[in-house]
Amino acid sequence: MSGLKVNMVNTIGEGLGLCLRLPNFYAYLNADQNLDIVAHIKKSKNDNIEEILDIVNLKHRRKSKFSTYSLGMKQRLAIASAMIGDPDVYIFDEPTNGLDPEGIAEIRSIILRIASTGKTIFMASHILDEVEKVCSDVAIIKNGKLLATGTVGHILNDIPTIQVKATDMMALENALKNMEGLTDVRNLGDLIECGISPNMKPEEVNRRLQQQNIILGHLSVKKKRLEEEFLAITNNN
C-alpha cells in the first residue's frame, strides 16, 4: 500500500490518517482550535485547514464548541483531523456507526471525495450496504482468517442467479433440474431460484423452456447482494 510499512506507532501522522471508533475532542474548544491541536501534534502546517473544513462540510460551525456538535458533526471532525497532514492512506473504523441516514450519506460522500483525490482508504464496517456503495475492493475476515478478497464486483458476480415462475411449478422445476448450465435449483414456494453459469444466458433458458411448452410468467436476473454473499462465505467456513 503505497510503499508504507504499517508499523502503527511509527507511521501515525506520517502518511497514515486514522479515524477510529468514537470521535474524541476537547469539548470546550471549537473545530478550529481542536484541529489546531491535532495539526500541532502532527507537526503539520495548518495551511490546508480551510480546504479540509470545506470537504467535511463543517465551515459554518467551525467556531462552535465541540460539545454542541451532533454525532455526525463529531464524526466529520474526526475525519477532518485524520486529513490533517495530507496522508496517502486512511484507516476508518466504522465511520458511520450510530449515525442517522442523512449523516451516513454525508460521511459516504466525504469518503468518496477523499478517494477521488487518489488516496487509499481502508474502511472496517459491519454495514454491508455501506461497503457495497463505497468500496472498490473487499476482504472478508472471520476469526482473524481471510475468507475472501477481491473487487466488490468480483465477489458479487461470482454466480449470478435467476428467478423464474410458471403455472406448472413441478414441471418447471424438473425441466430446470435437467437443463445443463444451471446449478443449485431451489424451490422457494412461489418462485424457483437457480444459479446460472457464465456461458448460459437467461434468454437461452427461456427459449429451451418454451420448447418444452413451459411458458414463464416471471423471469428475473438477480444480482447478488453483498450481504447474501457475505453470509454464504462466512457460513461455509
Place this chain on the structure above:
Amino acid sequence: MKALYLLQLEWKKYKNYRLFQLLFIGYLILLPGILWSIVGREFGAGVPFDPVTIYTFPDIWEYMAYFGNWLMFFFLGFVGVLTITNEHSYKTFRQNIISGLTRHDFFMAKILSILAIILFCTLYFILVGYVVGSYYTRDPQWDEMTEHAGAIANFALVCLAYSVYGLLLGVLVKRTGFALFIYMVAGMFLEKYSVG
C-alpha cells in the same frame, strides 16, 4: 526544542479553558489583593501576623509565601488534577495518541507545562513582593530585601508539591469531581498532620 513544542501544545489546550482562566486570573488578582486587604489592619490576639512587618522587607516574603501557597493549593492543585482528568473524561488522551503523540511526550507535556506555570507564578510572586515591599519599606537596602528571600524558593517548592500531588491524583482517580474531592480532603488532612 522538543520542550518548546510540548509547551506550545499544552498552551493550546489551556488558553481557552474557562476554569483555567478563572483560576489563573484569581491567583494574579488575589496575591496582591490579600496583601492590600490586610494593610493597616489590627489583628486579634492569637493571630501570628505582625501588622508592622507583614508588608515590609524582609518579612513580607514569608508572609506572602504563606498566603501564596494557600492560593496555590487551589490554583495549581486544581490545574494539576484537571489537566489529567479532562484528558480522560474527554478521551482526548486516546485521540492525542491516534494523532501521533507518544505516551511519554503526553506526560512530559503535562509536567513541563506545570513547571512553566510554577516558574511564571514565582516570577509574579517576586514582582508583587518587590513592588509592595519597596512601597512600604522605608529606604529598602539590598541586604534587607534578600534576607528572607529563601521563602521564594519555599513557595516554589510547595507549588511543585501541590501540583505533583494533583497530577498524581488525576492519574490515579481519573474522575474529575472525585479526584478534586480527594485532593481537597486529603490535602487539608495531610497538611494539618504534617505541620502539627
